[in-house]
Amino acid sequence: MVQITELGYVALGVKNLAEWTAFASSIIGLEAFDEGEPGRAYLRMDYWRHRIILDEDGSDDLNVLGFRVAGVEEFRAMARRLTDAGVAVRIGSPAEADARRVLEIMMLNDASGYPIEIFHGPQVQADRPFHPGRRMHGRFRTGDGGMGHLIQHQTVGLDRTYEFYKLLGMRGGVEYRIPIPGAPGPAELLFMHCNERDHTVAFGAPGKKRINHLMLEVENFDDVGLTYEIVQRAGLAMAMTPGRHANDHMYSFYFMNPSGWMIEIGWGARAATHQSEYYQRDTYGHAPVPGVMKGVMEI
Template identity: 30%
Template sequence: MNAIDIRPATTSVYGAVQFGYLLVESPRLGKWKRFAAEGIGMAIAEDAPGLLAFRTDGHARRLVVRKRDREDLALGWQIASPDALDLILRRLSDRGVAVEAVAGDEAALRGVARYWRFLGPKRQIYELFVEAKRSDEAPKVLGRGFVTGERGLGHVAISTRRPDAMIAFWREIFDAKISDFIEDRVGGVNLRIAFLRVNPRHHSIAVAATVGLAMDPFATKIQHVEMQAASLDDVGAAYRRCRALGVKIAMAVGQHPNDRDVSFYAVSPSGFYFELGWSAAEGEDIESWPQTTHRGISVWGHKPQDQTLGDKLAQVRNGLTSLFRKEYSPLQG
């Protein structure tokens, strides 16, 4: 008798992947506490020596900041079921990507029982988990709070010198779909940004690349992280609180053409930008949107606010030094 080919029913993990948590390592815990709680309006879940945790919804923690001498971060991705996780792990294993399963204190720190860790594109730490610890208590956020649910925590934008490899990684491992593209000229370079979705959120990942000479003008591991506010008032209130706290604003309030988010970009204490946005496209079905290329990152606003000449020179310097670095891809080495 022939052996029966036992294949799992799951063949796609589209819709089963959400941005779950952000773990930041930073020496600047005092600044993070003020920024996240008093500026953005997240609820403090833990405030211990060397450790901060914040909530935005029913999850026990969504942002964890741990004291370390060097800046680093890990992206936590929630997978909807053990079957979907198995499929993702098998895809990684088929491609020779080493995955480490972690439980215990490190998992508890992230608000999960266990997670699976591997090096993603640009040697960024990716962590997969299925179940997050939840809290029955309503999070004491400022304003009306944050939009999460089946769309996850928000989105992450990453700059890359190998956009094709990064997009292929997201499509092959996570069955990501391309929502649309934006092209614009920013700071003297032409940028093309691909917006990838893995669930009903317009994008959970944005992949930004220069057109022509492949440069990476950002020294931080991610260019920005975004969370979605429940109301436009919340965006305005957070903007005013950040200004009052003296938080540097990279770009003032404006609106994107694709997800129609009205947002501002603050400079987080770790240097990457933090976008807080409210979606004017709430309730629309992303699956029916045309896949177009928009010209211009913003339909209005997003004007540079507290960026100095020094900041711009640093981006040019980062871009030039990136030319001499090899960027890692888990699929293509």
């Protein structure tokens, strides 16, 4: 069955492009560059031409998820499957594909109406090794697992959200059922995967923004510690203390970015298990920092 193979890129809307590029390079360690396009900058984390597109549109939110399929046949099969399922798909023009530096692109919305792009053939710059924005012990872990994972908002319920992402060839289910004192039932979080990464997209967090957090994984444990120290020294708001997730086994911590949502820097995740199980809490840590998490979410 044709399926999404990875989260290839994301497009973020930001209020202050200069602040965001400085944050991305000096705090996270991403490589920032621009091509002279007004209000736009790019972030690299490996050999891909870019992994993050920053647009200064004032939204301070996720604009587009870019999902990859393997090649031209999978691209056609995915367009057919989505169309047959009643999803409105628009095949992008060659100029639109070129703007994203991919061979072909289609545009659609997910079940909640959030924009998605599906593409094949990203431009890989083999002659341009990743150059981190500040010192790093190792590199970002991308490869077959894609650029990372995120939790995003949904407006149609977890069941319809699951059915939509299943159409994209993703697998998954509820992995957390968190008891909430005084509530009639637990808070449920839905996790979907499409490759070796435990989850690529997840749902169920409260919050008004489309994106709750973006997780970028590092290959060297010391880059988690280094980033933690850099965030502290910069006086940025920590959102969750270091800890290990029960589902993907990621050792990580969370901090706020200039757009008011969270970045998670993690290390040591296990591969997707392909069998469902659920948890009521994390292995340890990940305590929300009081006052910072208002309107974001707590896990």
